[in-house]
Amino acid sequence: MVNIRQATVNDLLEMQTTNLLCLPENYQMKYYFYHILSWPQLLWVAEDDFGKVVGYVLAKMEEDESQPKHGHITSLSVIRTHRKRGIATALMRRSQREMEDVFGAEYVSLHVRKSNKAAFHLYSVTLAYEVNDVEKGYYADGEDAYDMRCYFESNAKSRPPAKEMAGLSIEGKPNANKA
């Protein structure tokens, strides 16, 4: 069983540890503090039965006034030993719901590595994100990122008409084993 709840300041160190264990993109504690002291409702954690943090979502509101109000997923990860339980989906849904309700976001955006098929599957199929753009060399190691978006029905005023996926073809079948 996994306890999905809003994160508190007391969870940040464990979130950082989880991030360092799972992902190549890491942040100093100050960045986690910045998130929770700005948008506390958007940070969620998954605890295993024994109370250990095994997954988290770190998210924020973009403050660029020139764009419509929207949230952004800074980082999401679930420790390998706790996969296949829908934890990532649950965390994302919670954070997205608060973006929509608390901050009136019209949509949420995120970046995902082009090669990360499991994550792409989660976003595009399970959570209904669409590819908005490709950012060349977004990651430190030179890999490209998909810039993806998911519009919220209740707030989506600025949603553009359905457009082609910027000429992208998605190769290969997502590897379900890694989801």
Next chain:
Amino acid sequence: MAPVLDNNPQAGAGRPLPKKEQDMFRTLQKHFDTKQYKKALKQADAILKKFPKHGETLAMKGLTLSSTGKGGEAQACVKEGLMNDMNSHMCWHVFGLLHRNERNYNEAIKAYKRALRIDNSNLNILRDLSMLQIQMRDLIGFEETRATILQLRPSLKIHWMALALAKHQTGELTGAIEVIDTYLRTLNEGSEELGRCIESSELAMYKNRILAEMPNNYDEALHHLDVCEETVVDRGAWLFSKAEYSIKLRDFARGREAVMAMFDRGMTEDYRIHSMYMCILLDVDADLCDKVLGLRGSQTLASMVPLTGNQKKVLREAYELDLQVRYPDSYAAKQIPITFLDGEAFRFAVDQLCRKHLSQGVPSLCHELHSFLWIERDDSLLRPNDPVDLRLHSLYKVYTDVVDGFISSLAASSKFAESDADEEPQTTILWAWYLRAGLHELVAEYVDAVILLNKCIEHTPDAVDVYLLKARILYKSGDCSGAVECIEKGRELDKQDRYMNNETTRYMLLAGMEEEAMKIISLFAKHEGNSEQNLFEMQCSWYELEMAACCFKKQDMGRSLKKYAAVLKHFEDIRDDQFDFHGYCLKKVTFRSYVDMLRFEDSLFGQEYYVKAALGTIHIYLVLYDRPIISESDEPDYSLMTSAERKKAKAIARKKKKASVKVEADVHEISEANGNHAKAPSAKTEATSFIEIDPLGKDLLAKDPLLEASKLSAVLVYSAPRNIDSWIARYDVAIRRKKVMMSLQSLYKARSIDPANAALFTRTVDFFVKRPFFGNLSDQSQAFVDEAAPTLLNDKDLVVFIQEAAKAASTDELTALPLRVAIAKALVETKAGSVVDACALIVDCGIKSRGVSVDTCSEALSVLKSLGSGAEQATKMWIAAVKAQFPLLPTFE
């Protein structure tokens, strides 16, 4: 004749610059404020050309220099400015700012206060002072300063917010509420801030929290929630508070409404909300409600206190007939009732759960099954973790029966049961073996587990999760290199997975392969230069702690200290990092999180990583103190000396060492300087310098070991007082410093945490063995020791105390192995018992007791060996018993 100097700005003390330079000075300030440092410096130099001693210009120049990373030059400049114009508030302010940048917060506060003496209504200085006061937790001072600021500028919202916050922090809850209310009354009707938005919502919920903190004030807090409902956009928090207060006021109908509304919002997987739901159904007391809200993981009210049969029935019906119907997608609603099932119903639920998860291949299934096991002890429920307790648990057998049944059926017909209609996919049997291996692991049947995992690998060689589990089990079996080999195979199968990379690194460090470990972790950490530096910058404490432990095992004390120091440094940085958030949160009004942050920072050095690093450091320094190992060859053997001789010899050794270190340091400094000139002029980051300076920890080795250990143990007992290891470390330091009272206090505190702790037992005996040699105590201390000490021995003689402990340990066959070993050692050392008694305590039941691991068994072995003649036979028996328990252990002798 009038003194000419009077009109010369260089004479200091407030003489004004001529008009032209005044304008230049203003431009200088403007440039500084807009971060155009080069231009600012140009202006400053231009003024100084004419008036080289103008204090405020010197100060501003210093401040600018400091912002461009020229700390040393800045210091000199600011100081010179201050000396030239001690009556300028600006000079003092800048002096304070410089201290602040250097993180000398107390000095900065002093400087600001001097500045305010000259200009007591300078808003900038007051604001800066208040930030330092909250940083240093001078709460009273913070409140005073914020009150002054508000008086000076009552028109700004931020000043009202700050005063409310200050009053809240000093415990003036009513005052805090008054400030908020007064502010809200200053707003015009229809003002945006009174409407529904994030700022008003945050403020309302903050006010609500203060109301709820007032004693017996849930009524008012609940009423306030109704008042602010329309303003609050944070519906989740609003509902949570509503449910909580209602339950505490025993208004269960209202509480239920709020709980259901939270479930409707999709918060069905938050177990604290389920606990509230149960509190409502079972009509429990308010204090129990407080307790369940502090639970973590999947623990709920139903697994916190033993429930009656009737209570279980009520809950079961509510879940099965109501929640599961309403929220068919909720995992929690399905799983929680398993906690209150027993007998056939429990078996059936487990059967269904396993079928589902085995088909899906969920690796954490065993973990989940483990979580359903509880032991009742003193009116509360505990989760068993020791293999001995798990083996004895009545429900454990249910698991093995169910899973064994699946395995034989799956092997025969690819179905969970013969009668099933559908066949399972190929992978199901793999996950059934995997689960069974996990169940073996719980009860320390490592060989059986490995056999099954080998079958898994044969079946599906690329099942990465299997390698993870197998590596862990091999490690627990004492086969470290086997664990490394196994995890490395798993890593090769999925090189993109950082978790596998990290686990490989960890097992390598546990196996003492630090070079290889660094290479592996660098695959993910190197892309920003030096990987050690990258890991330090990213505050990767787990790695640094493992590396420190690895170096310690190899007797590389310097490098070990250095890695522990890195972790300690992260926490100092985290403490200092909060500084920027004081001002930030005042603007954002995210006060609930902010107050949580203040509390978190207050107990920061009680966090697990810090405590581990501090304990590791203390341990090394004590080892060094007991037998210094600094210069391998020319160090005398202290153990052969009297204490006076030893002291003298140590002093000489220390001097020698200091001298040699100094030379090395000088050399280092020069080469550093050269390096800097050779390279780009960019300022070195703090991280670079931390990693590059003294990489082998020689400076750390040169420190006074007992002093360093003493400092850290003081931090630990303050910040982690509920951790018994803090007090054990405190004792170890105090007894070496001959601080009798402090030693005694440490033992008392440790005893209040866990009287059956083996380390405590050893220290207690140690104290009484050393007691006759304490020397002169003051009469008062002596009287206190005479009165207080005996209770540590249950008012017995030391010998009787040890004998009784031995008797108790041999009567209860589950007495933990480490305690048995501690008692055995004490028996022989104090001659309270024979070698035979001591051996029997370890050998007779030791291997079947609690706390058995490869490490504790090795410790037992070294104690048996130290007992000398009379223990040979027992030593052989122990080796045989351990080998039988851990057949995969490569060597044990």
